[in-house]
Amino acid sequence: MLPPTTREIFFAFLRITVLAFGNAMSWVHRGLVYDRRWMSEEQFAQTLSLCQSLPGPNITNFAVIAGWRWRGLPGALAAITALIVPPTVLLTILGAFYDRVADVPVVRGAFNGLAAAAAGLFIVILVKSLIVCAKTRPVSSLATAALSCAAIVGGVLSVPLALVTLGPLSIALAWLRRPA
Amino acid sequence: MNAHTLDVLGVLFTHIVGLALVTFGGVNTILPALHNQAVNEQHWMTDRDFANFFALSSVSPGPNFLMLTLIGFKAAGVAGAVVATFALCGPTSLIALIAVRVWDRFKDARLRDVIQTGLMPVTVGFVAAAAILLVRAADNSLVAYGITAATTAIGLATRLNPLWIFAIAAAAGAAGFV
Numbered sequence: 001m002l003p004p005t006t007r008e009i010f011f012a013f014l015r016i017t018v019l020a021f022g023n024a025m026s027w028v029h030r031g032l033v034y035d036r037r038w039m040s041e042e043q044f045a046q047t048l049s050l051c052q053s054l055p056g057p058n059i060t061n062f063a064v065i066a067g068w069r070w071r072g073l074p075g076a077l078a079a080i081t082a083l084i085v086p087p088t089v090l091l092t093i094l095g096a097f098y099d100r101v102a103d104v105p106v107v108r109g110a111f112n113g114l115a116a117a118a119a120g121l122f123i124v125i126l127v128k129s130l131i132v133c134a135k136t137r138p139v140s141s142l143a144t145a146a147l148s149c150a151a152i153v154g155g156v157l158s159v160p161l162a163l164v165t166l167g168p169l170s171i172a173l174a175w176l177r178r179p180a
Numbered sequence: 181m182n183a184h185t186l187d188v189l190g191v192l193f194t195h196i197v198g199l200a201l202v203t204f205g206g207v208n209t210i211l212p213a214l215h216n217q218a219v220n221e222q223h224w225m226t227d228r229d230f231a232n233f234f235a236l237s238s239v240s241p242g243p244n245f246l247m248l249t250l251i252g253f254k255a256a257g258v259a260g261a262v263v264a265t266f267a268l269c270g271p272t273s274l275i276a277l278i279a280v281r282v283w284d285r286f287k288d289a290r291l292r293d294v295i296q297t298g299l300m301p302v303t304v305g306f307v308a309a310a311a312i313l314l315v316r317a318a319d320n321s322l323v324a325y326g327i328t329a330a331t332t333a334i335g336l337a338t339r340l341n342p343l344w345i346f347a348i349a350a351a352a353g354a355a356g357f358v
Contacts, residue, residue, distance in 0.1 A: 017242050021343070024243045053292050054279055055201045056272025059243050064273045065280045076277060084269055087242020088249050092261040094236060095253035102232070106354045111232045113327060113353025115318035117345050118235035120331025125208065126311045127336060129304045141301040148305025152212045153312055159213035160202045163302065171298030178294055
C-alpha cells in the first residue's frame with residue numbers, strides 16, 4: 001500500500017486531536033490502525049514502545065516518527081502541526097477567558113466540580129499504571145513506586161533528581177530479576 | 181515586550197525544556213515538578229489555578245499535556261503559551277527524529293525492555309505524587325472529595341464517557357453544591 005500523502009497525514013492527525021479526549025493515544029490507534037489501516041497492530045506497538053523509551057510526550061514523538069516514516073520531514077511536520085497547533089490556539093483563548101471569569105461565583109463553583117472530577121480521573125490512570133507495574137516483581141515495583149512518590153511529595157528529591165538516583169537502582173533491580 | 185516578560189519567557193523555556201528531557205512515561209510524570217515551579221517557586225498561579233488548568237485541559241480537545249499552554253499563558257500571556265508548548269514538544273520531537281533513524285537500523289529490544297520496565301515503578305511514583313498534589317489542590321470540601329472518589333470508582337468500574345461525569349460535576353459546582 002502507498003504511504004499516505006502529507007495532506008492526508010495532516011487531516012488524519014487533525015481529526016485525532018479534535019476527538020482526542022482522555023487517553024489521546026487510544027485515538028491515534030483508532031485513527032491510524034483501525035480506520036485508515038496506515039499501520040499494522042505490530043507496527044503500532046513497536047512505534048509506541050520506541051516513543052515510550054524516548055524523552056518527551058509520547059503522542060508528539062509518535063506523530064513525528066509516524067509522519068517521518070511515511071513522508072520524511074514534511075510528513076513529520078504535517079503530523080505534529082495538526083496535532084499541536086489547533087488545541088494550542090483553543091487553549092490560549094480559553095486561558096484568556098479564564099483570567100476574566102475565574103472569580104465569578106458560578107464559574108468558580110463549576111471549576112470546583114470539574115477539578116474534583118478531573119482529579120478522580122487522574123487517580124483512575126494512576127491505579128491502572130499501578131496494576132501494570134505490579135504485574136512484574138509486585139513487591140519491589142510497588143515499594144519503588146511508593147519510595148519515589150514519598151520522595152517527591154516530601155520534597156526530598158525533585159523529579160529529575162529522583163529519575164537519576166532511583167532510576168538506575170530500579171533498572172538494576174529489573175536487570176537482576178529479568179526473565180531468563 | 182518588557183524585560184520582565186522576557187525574563188519569565190526565559191525561565192518558562194529553560195525549565196520546560198529541562199523537564200521535557202526527563203519525561204519518560206508520559207507528561208503526567210512531570211506534573212509534580214511543574215506544580216512546584218509554577219505555584220511554589222515562581223508564583224505564577226495559585227494551587228487552585230493549577231487544579232483548574234488541569235481540569236480545563238481535560239475537557240478540551242487535544243492531548244491533556246496542553247495544560248502547559250495554560251500555564252504558559254498565565255505566566256506570560258500569548259507568548260508564554262507558545263513558548264511553553266514549543267519547549268515541551270520541539271526539542272524532544274527533534275530527538276525523536278534522530279532516534280528513529282538510528283532505531284530503524286538497530287532493533288534489538290532486550291536492553292530497552294529492561295530499562296523501560298526498570299524505570300516504570302519510579303515514574304509511576306511520580307504520577308502518584310501528582311495525584312496527591314492534584315487532589316490537595318482540587319478538593320476543598322467534603323463534597324469535592326466525594327466527587328473525586330465517585331469519579332475514581334466510576335472510571336475504574338465502568339466505561340462511561342468521562343464527559344458525562346464532567347458535565348454533572350460542573351453543574352453541581354455551578355449550583356453551589358461543591
